[in-house]
Amino acid sequence: MKRPTIHDVAAAAGVSRGTVSRLLNGDKYVSPAARVAIERAISETGYVVNRAARSLVTQRTGSVVMVLSEPYEKLFEDPNYSTLIRVAIKMLAERDLSLVMMLAGDAGDRERVVRYVRGGHADGVLLVSTHAGDPLVEALGSGPPAVSCGAVIGQESVIPYAAADERLGARQMTEYFVAQGRRRIAMITGPMDTPGGIQRLEGFAEVLGRKATSKLIAHGDWTQASGERAMADLLERTPDIDAVFVASDLMAAGALAALRAAGRSVPEDVAVGGFDDSSVAVSTHPPLTTIRQPLTEMAQETIRLLLALIDGAGQLEPVILPTELVIRESA
Amino acid sequence: MKRPTIHDVAAAAGVSRGTVSRLLNGDKYVSPAARVAIERAISETGYVVNRAARSLVTQRTGSVVMVLSEPYEKLFEDPNYSTLIRVAIKMLAERDLSLVMMLAGDAGDRERVVRYVRGGHADGVLLVSTHAGDPLVEALGSGPPAVSCGAVIGQESVIPYAAADERLGARQMTEYFVAQGRRRIAMITGPMDTPGGIQRLEGFAEVLGRKATSKLIAHGDWTQASGERAMADLLERTPDIDAVFVASDLMAAGALAALRAAGRSVPEDVAVGGFDDSSVAVSTHPPLTTIRQPLTEMAQETIRLLLALIDGAGQLEPVILPTELVIRESA
DNA sequence: AAAGCTTCTGTGAACGTGCACAGTAAGGCA
């Protein structure tokens, strides 16, 4: 059996294609009589509009593409994605937009994304974890509107975004350590080509000033293993550390393991602070004192920005949302 | 500037639309001369085929929809999704299929999914965590082919799937406890309307036989909190437990907390075994002995099934993959 | 030399929409 078309509906309702189309697209000039006849015809025939045909004439696709710029192996290590995907699907569905997922981890994938987007297959682009200097941003050029969840370093003024106030979060944790009377406060950062890597360190340095020497700073790559390594490094370089601010919960879990291996007790000998308030924060022992990012709102604001752009808004300002200190037992 | 069409490419290459179309679709009858001319014209004009137009005539959409049947709040609690999404995007991209994500948590969402799929907007359906008796399965009816990652209870013979050998995993863990000389072995299951809930309990019971009394079995809902509650229950009902097999790592993390609160040491007093080998398994203290599921292969096999069906394969058998015992410090 | 393959090419029609336009009927106003 063939799928019913708008013709079938029109015939069943005793009106013309045009009138059905008008009803479907919310045009105001449809008589009450026609309206009920068409609505009955639609439910009787089980008609569903053919998006391909529509998109052929409207030049819109009814879909938004989410571009994940992580290398394949590291994809989804960051639990923030889940929230973003969830919120995106939900909010887009309300506008009858569907969410298409694409990878942009290597050059081949990027090429595919560019072809897809420039080929007009999406009404909007949702960038995720796009790194500094990613050629993708340029290649996307003057296509459909793009936004990012989290800043794209170096493109802050061209790609609107919603993000947590990373600096604020780092200051909150560092100030908490200071208020507790900790005197040798170290930090394990994320990669220095990501907003979280850079700005959390900045916030840390803002509070400690010249006390934040390079001997007290180690770098990780967000993984648990890198956190463990960095912590071991720090303990070797500066054994009298009494607090450490780790730029992610996952790395903090690694740091806890290193501290345990070195025989330091947490929080008595060394206070440990994480960042993210992710699920690992409560499964470690002791549970992590950490910084909560308003993930849901970040995602919502990101989508809101994108929808506004799709609706034709001009330049839009970034949205920066406050973080919150969550005190548990590790500090 | 308008996007170039197949006409523009044909004109630039000095051939007709038909020839360009044949080249694009891999028809064998294209002369070498025409081939190079067209290829140059394509790269000069930056032509990208318009999927909407194509799909209008071919009745194929070039996309597969992944349907997530969890209620909105619990979505993505299970880390397995990440792997599936990742593998799906990758494998589908190789076939130039794009992945669309949809939610089917409540009746409204389900209705949307059904409209979408029956409206012919997807070439295939990828079911995830569809529960027993979900009306979605029926509603999808005779649409495009559907597969599931993990069995859909009650629909095993109609929806092909790839899954881990849940029973085997449960037996491996239980036998390990027995071999260690543990005598009072309890279990915390998942929800009894999921394959993991049912079959892991079955494997457990297969090994213990009549020793698996209901006093030794508690039920959770996959959450960490439920694991903690279930463990507390068990300790109250049967204080002399010396091992517990928990049907997920996340719940096992909760169980560890309950054991710590009760003053039992792990693994000395009570051995704890998890399931999944997820990231929490290594961030708990002590790290969890657990069952590894071959997540990547499960995902790969699922997609492979779907692709085969899209290519016109008939009835397909489920693919069941072996699990593996991973020994850490909790048992 | 005619007939029959094989290889390659161009053309018209169709897919199912939305939109611009033309057209109708009813009512208000001069």
Added chain:
DNA sequence: TGCCTTACTGTGCACGTTCACAGAAGCTTT
């Protein structure tokens, strides 16, 4: 009465493909 507005409806065309078909050119076979 005639004209203008408002509310509504029908029709032709265009969107960019693929596909079936017809036909041309070069070979091989009869």
